[in-house]
Amino acid sequence: MEAVLARMRALDERLPAQDGVAVFNRVYLTVTQTLHHRIGHGGFPAPRRAETLSVRFAERYLRAVETDGRAPACWRPLLQARRHPGVRPLQYALAGINAHIGHDLALAVVSTCRHLGCEPAALEADFDRVGDTLVSLEERIREELMPGPDLLEVADPLTHLLGSWSLERARAGAWSAARLLWALRRAPELAEEFAESLDAGVGLVGRCLLTPILTTPSRPPANAVRSPAGWSPVG
Template identity: 35%
Template structure:
């Protein structure tokens, strides 16, 4: 059986490779420690929202994303209470691993990935609509963090490989983000129409292929880290484009 070598960014508590996002001003006040279950994720996001709004205001770029992410996570918790949902152990662990990557990236405990640095660098700009900040956060989290979170979850639970059951849970997370994004854009009106013209978020098939590629590379840390780094660069480019459009509209 192949064993995943735990090195950044694949390790359970590791951040991204060094050199990313240096000099980014991170918010402070996130409780120490990372959540171990979905209730813990909800609690951490609730606390983070309080801190962000208290220290930076409700229009803060990261607060705009965190607010939406909290709604998504509450929906995932509701799914876990649904008796018709199968594979709850995987979905619950995926929710935790997914959130841990976000909390490490934005909570000041590790180097900041480029994709998140894009949002953190411009989070206070008044000319950018809050909806666009939320979309950039979704782009960073789903495009950069979801695939390695699936790989990590398979590793933690001892799965032989990501298969149909794992893909169904991955889609549940993806679809929940998509539903909330559609609602958000519907409420925003024409001011954020340009968001829908950019092929950014929730590219389901592309991201699943990324899962399978990372799974094959999981025991080869150099290749794994190189692939994550390339993914980070691509996602950051998309985020910068979205925020540039936001500043112009």
């Protein structure tokens, strides 16, 4: 666990504070530090299983952001929009959580099962405790990164956009995906096809979460009339 924490801290030091990956990295560093503390202080009944799952989970994120143009589809929206002036920090954080929970968590469960020689059912309690840690931090993340009342013009569409995504549903979907991938382990072509479909679907959700939010709504000119092709000035 210390190794992945060191890599996250190195990213935090290297990236500009407003970079979208940096925003998510700060959130995930906090999550991983919390998990590390809980594992080390008896918060998990099987510490070795919990640490293996947490490390393999974190490594998938680190590989995605440290590669050069070869990241999975679920991470590409964040990597491509990481410096977009119309994307808010909360969007970056939740887009990263979406990619990591929606795609990486299922694959980390399967990888952990292969490594430890166990069935997914043996990891269910650890999976739930890891998920509980993430859920407990989500509200704090939203509170810290949501624009203040002086930016209600931004917050209204942002609230609508982000209210359509749920960490609880993403976590439940990840567990179902992990069980299915495990069941397909003796049919590698089907497993790969499902994993690619999962990756693409999570990436599509990420693109929606990163929809730019304009600080000032665009308005047509005062002398404009609307036509089927759009607004056109008169005279």
